[in-house]
Every structure is written in C-alpha cells, then in structure tokens.
Amino acid sequence: MLNVSSLSKLYGKKTILKDISFSVQPGEIIGLVGENGAGKSTLLHILATLQNPTKGSISFEEKMYSKDKKYIRKRIGFVPQDIAIWEEFTVEENMVFFEKLSWNRQTKEQLHQLCLDMNLKKWKEPVKTLSGGMKRKLNLAISLIHNPQLLLLDEPTVGIDLKSRKEIGLYLKEQAARKDKIIIYTSHDMDEIINLCNRVVCIGEDPFYNELLISSGKEVITF
Numbered sequence: 001m002l003n004v005s006s007l008s009k010l011y012g013k014k015t016i017l018k019d020i021s022f023s024v025q026p027g028e029i030i031g032l033v034g035e036n037g038a039g040k041s042t043l044l045h046i047l048a049t050l051q052n053p054t055k056g057s058i059s060f061e062e063k064m065y066s067k068d069k070k071y072i073r074k075r076i077g078f079v080p081q082d083i084a085i086w087e088e089f090t091v092e093e094n095m096v097f098f099e100k101l102s103w104n105r106q107t108k109e110q111l112h113q114l115c116l117d118m119n120l121k122k123w124k125e126p127v128k129t130l131s132g133g134m135k136r137k138l139n140l141a142i143s144l145i146h147n148p149q150l151l152l153l154d155e156p157t158v159g160i161d162l163k164s165r166k167e168i169g170l171y172l173k174e175q176a177a178r179k180d181k182i183i184i185y186t187s188h189d190m191d192e193i194i195n196l197c198n199r200v201v202c203i204g205e206d207p208f209y210n211e212l213l214i215s216s217g218k219e220v221i222t223f
C-alpha cells in the first residue's frame with residue numbers, strides 16, 4: 001500500500017501542495033488531475049523520490065520514504081513527461097541498454113515480449129523512425145524492465161493517437177489488475193481518466209474537473 005500523509009510542498013514561500021493525504025491499494029489506478037501549474041508533476045516527483053516534501057510523510061509497502069529510499073527506488077517506475085530514449089539506437093538496443101542499468105536481469109526474449117505486450121513491434125527499427133506514440137510505448141516499456149510495483153506516469157499519452165492511447169490504457173489496466181501494481185497517472189484527458197482510473201486525486205478545487213468526474217461516478221479526492 002502507498003500512504004501519503006499530510007504532505008505539503010513549498011517552493012520558497014509559495015505553497016504548491018497543501019496537506020495532501022490519500023492511500024492507494026495494490027491493483028488500483030489513480031488519476032491525478034488539476035489545471036496547469038496545480039502541482040501534479042511536483043507530487044509525482046515527490047512520489048518518485050526525486051524531490052522531498054516540505055512537510056508530511058510517505059510510506060510504501062510499510063517502508064518510510066524518509067528512511068528506506070534505496071528499497072523504495074527499486075520498486076518504482078517513473079515515466080516523466082519528456083521522452084528519454086536513444087534516437088539513433090534501435091528499439092532492441094534501447095531495451096538492452098536500459099536493462100543493463102536496471103536492478104533486474106531480463107533476457108532479450110523477455111525484453112522483446114515486454115514491447116510486444118504493448119503492441120510495439122518495430123524491434124529492429126531505429127527509434128528516430130518511430131512515431132511519437134511508439135516512442136511513448138518504448139519509454140513506458142523501459143520503465144517496466146525492473147518490474148516496478150509502483151508506476152508513476154506523467155502524461156504518458158499526450159499527443160498520441162486514439163489507437164495507441166487505447167492500447168496503452170488496456171496494458172496499464174492489465175498491469176494493475178493481473179500484477180497488483182499501483183499506477184498513478186496524470187492526464188488532461190478526462191475521458192481517459194474516467195475510463196482508466198478507479199479513483200481520482202484532484203489538486204485545486206476546479207469545478208469543471210470536479211463536476212465532470214463526479215457525474216461520471218468516480219470517487220474524487222480534492223485538495
């Protein structure tokens with residue numbers, strides 16, 4: 001379980017996140033929404049151990065972020081907004097390269113299967129020849145090499161076509177349901193959030209987001 005307790009974040013004197021508390025069970029997909037600048041990426045960076053909160057505490061699998069960062073980092077997969085892959089390398093070469101940096105050993109067949117599971121078939125093609133959607137799939141596949149239990153995704157489907165978005169959505173649902181992963185996912189696409197997520201954390205009391213989500217029957221936690 002992931003447990004966020006009374007978390008606040010200030011940049012200088014400016015409060016970005018104020019007193020945020022929520023818990024997530026294995027197998028749940030949580031949508032993280034809010035208008036531009038609300039603090040979604042900041043919260044994801046804190047959950048990814050890349051930034052510290054100003055106040056509050058976080059635990060995952062009963063380990064405290066403040067004490068057990070090394071353990072927690074091995075259990076996290078983080079996909080930032082910007083795609084970070086080697087354009088000149090093929091899909092295969094990227095997967096093999098990142099496997100060597102990973103905590104987990106995977107065979108080439110396992111790495112290939114990870115891409116096929118996401119319907120990313122261009123194993124021998126250089127990344128520079130792939131579409132934006134395929135690059136996003138590869139970025140996501142790389143984040144899964146070490147089989148993380150907590151997956152943090154910052155707008156993973158932005159700018160990609162409906163078919164690829166649906167494929168990524170289905171894949172994430174399956175990962176959460178079959179492998180009991182926790183997935184926390186930011187998006188500005190409310191249809192996607194409604195389709196994919198079990199519950200939604202909304203930063204900032206935006207009536208537009210709130211009404212839309214509540215009328216769709218989602219449980220919304222607002223801060």
Ligand SMILES: Nc1ncnc2c1ncn2[C@@H]1O[C@H](COP(=O)(O)OP(=O)(O)OP(=O)(O)O)[C@@H](O)[C@H]1O
Nearest residue numbers: 011012016034035036037038039040041042043203
């Ligand atoms: N390192 C930093 N130092 C100071 N202010 C920052 C820093 N990083 C982010 N901010 C500010 O914190 C606020 C929240 O930023 P953040 O990127 O978390 O928002 P967001 O909800 O992810 O936005 P978007 O939807 O545009 O991606 C913004 O006002 C931003 O300018």
